[in-house]
Amino acid sequence: MDLDTVRTFVTAADAGRFQAAAAELAVSQQAVSKRIAALERGLGTRLFTRTARGARLTIDGQAFLPHARELLRVAERAEASVRPGRRPLRVDVIASRIAPSGLMRAFHRAHPEIDLDVVMLFDVGTAVAALRSGTIDASFRAVAMPGRPLPEDIESVRVLDEPLQLLTGPTHALAVARSVTVAQLAGHRIWMPGIVPGTEWAAYYDDLGAEFGLTIEATGPNFGSDALLDTVADTPALATLMSEQTRLVWPAGHDLRRIPVIGPTPVYPHSLLWHRDNPHPALVTLRAHLTAVRATAADTGDTWTPGWVTPR
Amino acid sequence: MDLDTVRTFVTAADAGRFQAAAAELAVSQQAVSKRIAALERGLGTRLFTRTARGARLTIDGQAFLPHARELLRVAERAEASVRPGRRPLRVDVIASRIAPSGLMRAFHRAHPEIDLDVVMLFDVGTAVAALRSGTIDASFRAVAMPGRPLPEDIESVRVLDEPLQLLTGPTHALAVARSVTVAQLAGHRIWMPGIVPGTEWAAYYDDLGAEFGLTIEATGPNFGSDALLDTVADTPALATLMSEQTRLVWPAGHDLRRIPVIGPTPVYPHSLLWHRDNPHPALVTLRAHLTAVRATAADTGDTWTPGWVTPR
DNA sequence: CTACGGACACAACCATCCGTTGTGGTCTAC
């Protein structure tokens, strides 16, 4: 199926006559006839009844028409998503299963009229470069990497502190605890697959491990959260850290435990980054939305972040 | 933009390598390379960064990918809408701005998992023929035309009585009434454009006019509800009948009046029609839904329908 | 009844597009 053909179908359906559709599309009447015939051949159905006064939709044609319109709308949005100038607001999130992704979903619910695109970049350095080149409009990141301050033309505001919880299988030594302190985690293996070395995310866990003497393994390939949960559930000596807001597809029968970490609670500090001169109108709306959400969030008290993190 | 090209893009993005995508699509690696290059040329953006270990998405490519997937989903639904066997439930409604259309919207809200297509056929005769041929699965119609009983293989159930109101401009003689009786309408011109002679809809208004001595003009072309409202608002001697449930785009400054009609209230009797042997699984759900809605609707009391209408 | 005009389909021709095979360049791993 070709989109030009679909467009021809919609035009012909609206005009009611192939000739008029041909004029509108600036092609010959015979071309319209051939396109419609090809579409009908491809679908295996007759879409128009041809009469001497024009062409009327068959019942199949009527059923197909709204889908055809939708197809053209989606195609238009797809093209717009990469069109320079007036394209949708493009936001970088660190991963799909942690808080910024949820913030963007909430923003979309609050402002469904704003077109959004979400991408996932490698690290804060890549994000800053993309912000400066105008390839993205905003980025949720922990700023900044140790020893690497943000450039002057990049602005940022802390938008969310995401508390981490311990996730264990039922046979883990800490599985029965109502809560654990960070100090209690020392000596226990904590497995964080999917954390790519060299990113600010890895720097966070490096700092967390160093400060409290934890054994955090960021190695190994990431086979997805299913594989992670399977392994954690089956391995008594293994646990992982996870946002308390993460909504997982909870596997049945694994009996996993989520245990709050206290004294202090490690929180992952998400900031919104944007370029000082970015003119995208929706960026203002996004910043206002996040500020409003931030104001309503209660302070969680005794928390920990790395020393290189910009204070709130 | 061509859907095969989009499909190639999605396959290549998922595979991460053009060769693997080519194998999956059963074409040569060079064909994939050319298709992607053509897509990039058409969009004016680079979608992949080519490396010796494969091809990774650029930021533009990441932004485009979900739109591309959506495009393929919509295309699949579009094809399914005319595929014989296992196609969406196809329902005929009499017009988009009266009650059955609202019933279908409510059904869609209650069962979003059921794929629906809505068409509008000429009259109950056409609908019955389409039901018997399997082209549609259900039809909202007033059954039956006078003297023309439904065939034995078509079943029906009364699902909704739609009360009619009088719609007038501010200078109409009845504009200030809180309600009017049908008898009071005698002698006033009532204009119903868009009612096609020969349909069961026209038969309803013929009967209504004959029984109460009304002057109902079903003539003239239908230029849409905007034109109807404009004319009614500006013409003191003209009124029209309209469902009380109709949600109009209410023109500003026209000061139109909706006046209930009583003693008795004319109601338009909508029934659901379907073929006795139709095996579509969603048809059962639709009938159950309508029966449930029907049970919760209060009886409106003193109403009128033509004598040829199947009793409730 | 006939002639005309409007509207769509079919046929032939031609340009362009698309896919294939063959080849080259580049990066990585050993």
Place this chain on the structure above:
DNA sequence: GTAGACCACAACGGATGGTTGTGTCCGTAG
């Protein structure tokens, strides 16, 4: 350094799609 993996470029052939010219059907005017 060399082999392997991967993608791009070039050349060729078939298919696709557009145009012009023509045919057929139908409704209408005279």
